[in-house]
């Protein structure tokens with residue numbers, strides 16, 4: 001075996017170990033706290049590719065992920081961001097936070113609650129956000145919590161900013177999902193939807209702009 005082949009095999013092994021660690025962390029957190037995670041596995045690369053499209057590629061944008069989990073959306077976001085940008089993840093799960101800090105050193109990880117969004121941004125000297133990308137389990141949240149987080153996300157957005165929310169397509173038809181959809185309609189002037197079928201279950205993207213203040 002050549003040294004190059006040896007190196008190649010080493011890399012494949014490292015990637016497999018990192019993936020395994022990602023799935024273990026995600027699954028363990030989901031088992032301990034199913035309502036907080038709202039999923040059994042991280043979202044697919046197909047979802048991540050679509051989500052990343054809202055990320056500005058010029059200037060010095062600020063992107064905030066609400067509920068980055070093990071970071072399945074984070075690599076795609078990171079790849080698009082120009083130098084000088086900030087990529088902040090606000091994550092409630094302690095195991096997820098440890099995983100992110102170990103595997104995504106280029107991200108600013110805040111161990112906190114999306115419900116404290118404005119206070120957390122203030123603490124980290126952020127006064128406007130160009131993209132909020134959220135994959136917290138919106139449809140499982142009580143009405144007042146949905147409202148409280150959405151209002152803060154809308155307030156944090158820069159004038160040209162975009163707010164993205166992901167939900168499972170079947171969850172959109174539950175009472176919590178319908179309430180969330182209606183709440184988005186009261187919060188944003190523009191809402192575009194997109195479904196990624198290459199995820200189990202399929203994912204519904206809401207891409208929202210121009211908060212109704």
Ligand SMILES: C[S@@+](CC[C@H](N)C(=O)[O-])C[C@H]1O[C@@H](n2cnc3c(N)ncnc32)[C@H](O)[C@@H]1O
Nearest residue numbers: 039042043067068069091092093113114135136
């Ligand atoms: C469905 S998982 C999504 C994880 C990842 N972004 C993905 O797409 O695979 C939801 C994540 O949101 C986190 N979460 C739930 N409620 C939260 C909150 N109020 N604040 C911050 N993170 C929260 C969970 O711990 C979990 O990591």
